[in-house]
Amino acid sequence: MRFLLILLLVLLAAWWWRQKKREKTAAPPTEQAPKAVPMVHCQTCGLHLPQTDAIASQGVYFCSTEHQQRVGP
Numbered sequence: 041m042r043f044l045l046i047l048l049l050v051l052l053a054a055w056w057w058r059q060k061k062r063e064k065t066a067a068p069p070t071e072q073a074p075k076a077v078p079m080v081h082c083q084t085c086g087l088h089l090p091q092t093d094a095i096a097s098q099g100v101y102f103c104s105t106e107h108q109q110r111v112g113p
């Protein structure tokens with residue numbers, strides 16, 4: 041009987057320790073939020089694409105160098 045009591049106590053302690061550990065690890069919120077990349081549209085075909093993928097030229101954006109040259113002088 042005493043053995044069962046000790047076993048129960050150990051299990052309870054392990055469970056409590058686990059809960060405490062989980063609380064600690066779950067506390068800091070996810071700091072790395074996905075960066076919002078502004079969307080722009082191609083001046084030639086109107087395709088929407090992330091600004092990082094677009095080609096900027098004189099304040100307007102293009103999806104490719106081909107389209108950039110089509111409008112250019």
Ligand SMILES: [Zn+2]
Nearest residue numbers: 082085103107
């Ligand atoms: Zn285009």
